[in-house]
Amino acid sequence: MSTVTDSCDVCIVGAGLAGMNALFVAAQYTSRDQRIILIDRRERLGGMWVDTYPYVRLHQPHPMFTAGDIRWTLDRDRDRGRGYLATQPEILDHFEHCLDVIRQHATVEVLLGCEMESDTEADGVVRLTCRTADGRRRVITTPRLIKASGFAVTPNDPLEIRSDAVHSVSPDFCDMSAGEIGASDAPVWVIGGGKTGMDTCHALIASQPGREVNLVAGSGTFFLNRDRAFPAGARRWWSGTMPSASGAQMLSRFDGTNEREAGDWFRNAHGTWPTAAADSYVLGIMSEGESRAIAAGLSHVVMDRFVDVVDGQGSPLMRMGSGATRPVTPGSWIVNCTGYVLQDDMPYEPFISPGGCVLSIQPRSATMHLTSFMAYFMTHMLFLGKLADTPVYELDAVELRRKSKLALPFGLLVVAQYNLSVMYDELPTRVFLECGLNVDRWYPLLRQMMGSVRFVTTHRRDRASAKRTLDTLRERFDLRCGPLAPTT
Template identity: 35%
Template sequence: MTDQSTKELDCALCIVGAGYAGLNALNAAAKYLPAGARVVVLDRNATWGGQWIDQYRFVRLHQPHRLFVAGDQPWALDAPPEHLATHGEILDYLTSVPRISAAELEVDARFGHEYRSHSVDRGRVLVRARDAEGRALGVRADRLLIAKGFDITIRPPFPIASDAVESLSVTDPRVADAAAAATPAPLVVIGSGKTAMDCVLHLVGLGTRRPIHVVTGRGSYFMVRDTCFPTGWRRHVSGLMSNTSFLETARLYEGGEGAAVYRWHLERGYMHSVFPDPGSYMLGQLSTAERTTIAAAVAAAHRGHLVDVVGERRPRMVLRCRDGELREVPVAPGATFINCTNHLEDRPHRPVLTDGGLVCAPQLALVFSGSSAYFATHLWYRDELGSLAGELRRPDWNAAPLAIAPRATLVLLANMLRMIPRLPRRIAAAYLGDFNLWYPPHRRIRPILRLLAARSMIEAKAARWATLRYSDVPAAQGEQSRSPGIAPSGA
């Protein structure tokens, strides 16, 4: 029961998360809920969009915009197929999803409210939330879907001891002012992933005359966007389909950092890097032209992870090298450091299905948050999730940096080969976020057949190298169900 001072809502479905994962879940759930059914959406942000709301304004999608979707809802944007959507375009699309995908439902978005916990009461789920002022909100729902996705938080400015330099977050509008400043002191980009590469391109686009330095950390590989998404007639004869890349990754991975996997992609021109000998890969994409522009623009690349900047008259960067040793690198007074370090964090996980099947938490069962939510929600409403939820593997974000992607690929393939066959073909065919849709139908057939034929190999590799499951431990402390005596369904 809720306290008498707690406001309580009633609904058919409560979704936690108004970002990419939550909107994919809403798109799928709308196929099963009756017209007029109420869906309450809880999110700590002020509107739809999740992490995209606070992202840096010059962000663009990795992939062509029409492959970044909520389920089966296409874009209405008048742009070439290969267009990389901008920050505003992404938010416009995401904001349109409730209006279009859930047009027949009563969607009650409670922004500024954070999910705290839930319990089961008389066959329904009682969800507890609070707003920023601490006011409680209760939601009594037939079902609860926790769709937080990656739950990304934007990094603040890098903490620096020296007052002789400036430190900014990549989202700070003063980045543009720093780029325009008339000083020979460098702009120092911290990081070498997609955010950092976007930042360098942005600084170049602003026409900065300041030298650009990059503190590269481990350095990062990128897929070559030109070969993943070739344009025009090349889609019919060339390019690397994601199913082919995933299958070759599974075939070649034999533990460790997966040297054979990277060698296969590099030798065929499917993968590249801006800085030599990179030590990580997080599924980012970079075109050949972008790589060339960045390489030409960077005046100095400093290998290592930034620890601090010390000294006032003669400031020095303190870097931690791969071998763990610290070294100091002089930097000019007045330098501006821009924090573009990794925004992903390893969040506590929970079972995919709990509370007798009333609560679903797709998380990253298919590695990508949108597809995970879309397919898990369909399975959930069709009563197909309970028998396989306990077997779903989860990515290991704490693996060695170069091992993360190959092992995540095994998770993706193993779970996909369990989940998709449980659904009617029309549901998988309707999903517009499949990267393979970039290619004409006749080119997609062979990779799919090869994947199906390799099922035993994939499962054997996953059993050895992707051993973590969402059912491994109870729900995360502070977010777990308070309903005693109810075992996770499918465990």
């Protein structure tokens, strides 16, 4: 098999939201005669959005789901302020649009269906080995590699279930409103109370009113209340709490030891949830209307952990983590809506390699709460040569999730708060002003400015307390959490 050898000035692996933000920033530091290569193993741009379940919608306002500050072309933009939730095809179109805009001033070659298999760094040069869709090897050398595997979301398989008397399906391969499950009227059991579980319940309840839809919700998940975080229309002038303000309130109550108490406060002040109890928060957003519709449409909600369905006498039995069992109607559908993000098998990698040529954007060395923000800010830090000397903290979010799901959102938000403050002293102000990911942009400029003034006047004081909180998390959970260890 032939090997193609190539070189470029910047190589970015991953064309999801993280990779597109890295590309947006890299394009600002490269001239037209320099070459950027963008690689993804998927067949089109968009990362997880290429193959997520078809009824998925953004749960946040779409203008702030972008690369850098690229504006959407969606007609619904005219509807800006009313809270339209973009669909999967609209999101994928926006990824294409972002590439078109970036290409107006940068030379970008895109290699889709191409998997990076390995990378090695020596003397300021990185050598990547990739496998193209037709099975050929491609070797690329570059002085800068950005590995933007980000959340690395992959479709979920159906749950493995011992009983043959029920159907086990995954929403990624089985549209709730079409095909066999849509044609059947047998009960559905949605397993998982997070964003996918809620979308699935909502899709089923809306498309088939009267069908028995049940939820196994674990300890329950709560969501940021969209009506309060993103009030519609003119109400943006006087009502709602900007996400930066609610986040700051939440963090001011958290000291690294009291996630349950601080989480309860945040849920009651800013959350919404459709189940009887709700402990976890995974940065999801939901409206009160959705929450009410789901709560009203569900037949049974089980606050327990799903284990299996086994054949019982008479009818199949669902086994729960608590040891309880409950009968299930034969022919029921079991839909796997358990989590996609922060999977345990993701290997650790520092956010910057010892040689300084490889930036890695992924949650094992998280520097922000979301990979899009990490890619945007850390790519600026890379190109400005600031990563070697700035004490940016990394947080192993996968490890924290394993040790405490309740502390996870706090860990992510506090590391973002700390690093934003550190980077504010290092990066030009324009980097902050041009960050179109900032969801406070939902609000009128005057209110945004008030939020910015609050940040500028308080961030150094808050940085000290954020550092104490992160250090407490590190000691308490024996976590990788702190500045990168010096290399010798």
